[in-house]
Amino acid sequence: MSKVYQGISASTGLAIGPVWLYRPATIQIVRKNNCDPSIEWQRCQSALAKANEQLEQLHQRTSETIGAAEAEIFEAHQMILSDPDFLETIQTNLNTQTYNAEIAIQDSVNTYANMLLALDSTYFQERAQDVLDIGHRLIHILMGVPTDSFELPEKPVIILAEDLSPSDTVQFPRNKILGICTQKGGPTSHTAILSRSLGVPAAVSVPFDWETIQNGQMAILDGAVGSLLLNPSPDQQKTANQRQTAQQTEWEHLLKHAAEPANTSDGKTIEVVANIGSADDARHALTLGAEGVGLLRTEFLYLNRESMPTEAEQTQVYREIFEIMGNRPVVVRTLDIGGDKAVPYIGFEEEANPFLGWRAIRMADNQPDLLRIQFRALLRAASAETDLRIMIPMISNADEIKMARNLLNQAKQELQNEKIDTPETVQFGIMVEIPAAAIQARELADLVDFFSIGTNDLTQYALAVDRTNERVAHLASPFHPAVLRLIRMTIEGAHVKGKWVGLCGEMAGDPLAAPVLLGLGLDEFSMAASSIPGLKETIRQLDSQQCKDVANTVCELLTAQDVKAYLQKLL
């Protein structure tokens, strides 16, 4: 039986081959009491010297085989070996506890790792891995166990691991690695960074199950989407092989041009931005050519917790993202949550139809503070440089827009009264995802600075298809001419009033949809970062005038299948 595990993309590319489970043996450290601190300190010092030698070699090898920038991490490790506070902590542990050097090092390493893990930024949290890596190295040396005691199989493999340390990652010879897949880690972990510089497909935070997987099982690792497919069928494998060859050449070409603007063949520049949900996503998006953020989801701040995130907490998270994006536009979607999610402090009740229920802006009547505090945090987080654009989801009528706008003005006024700086201009817009908003676009455009079309929901609401219901999900196609006409109505309504329109559903990154959306006059395409290089290339090959004809034609076709067939013929 084949099985798919979905994680997070860390390095694009497709790996096909046998898996190999990397589970470094955990060594048992024996605790000894009443040791002589001066003898144990001497043991520490010779271990430190030995570790320094090893790191020196790793540094040299890595700069020769991978690059100077990648080798820097080992210099950083060497710095930690001579860190005065680290050494003092070890010495104090030895003197006060009179236990052995192994335990003293382990305790000191854990102290620093925990302090780093307690920081808010993932950037700093990931440095805990470095400290643990050093501790690991020192303890191995003390116990006389080789640090890098593993042997890869003869044939190249997809490495599955809980997490990989920098030393692990560079120890694997490049020609033996097809791909890397870890259970832990984010897009800026060492695994991710090194995989990208090695050009190895990688996925992180993949929830695979150790117990059911054996060395040598076939798998397909799709780095672009971050998924691991175990035991693929022969058909799946064949398709993957073909995709792999085509992708490799294609992706190299795309990446080379990702940072360049998306100009149509007739010279129109289209804005291509990313959908993100964290600071890590923001950094990753920039490396793939994002010109800004078209959708910052904020739900993650509210989930998996017992109480409302405070204004200060929110401010800090937003600020980190705004700082990464500099003066590029950032469209932030305010809380879009409903009865399908368990958020105890908001007071959801079980609903028969949570997607038609009390969610997003509809909660503001009853719980205005939710939105007001989010507005305050956003305004506080924005610097003079930030191009902040606030977007309200789930709008079905003008009153909701007015209410949200009032709350935003109220938040701004409060901050000014408190003598807190707020940005001079903040754009205010709405998601167009309920057909009513699309139909009334012309009138609603007077109340906003922009629209962003959420095609996933617009499709589900226009076609009355529950996307999460497998039996009907196939009916939910944004290529349905009725959906396309709603998009057309939205764009026309906004443009008549001089407002801009973005689109942040999956459709924005679909090359098949690009000529239609371009032809309808869409101003901004917002998508998963991994789609950006490809979509930019698609746009460069299109002529905006010709696309107008395409758009007009497909809006008059009968079915979604007709539309797709027509567009496929154009490719």
Next chain:
Amino acid sequence: MPVKEFTIQHEVGLHARPASKFVQLAASFPCDIKICNLTTDSKMVNAKSVLSVLTLGVNQGHQIRIETNGEKAEEAAEALAQLIADNFGEK
């Protein structure tokens, strides 16, 4: 005892290369050098320890305070100020 306050402009904050450069420069002076993160209201730590500096979690835009005390305290404060003003040599 010179006390100086700065805002860190570097995009990664006091992390990675900037942190290394900062600590290496601090370590080259004989005086005591302490640093804290004013933005997070952290405690003062040894500026010659890269681990301690990392645990301050200084992000871009954070304000820090540096206190130097002892031999060549003035020079140390001046040199560190210059490093920060030069954006850690990555201007």
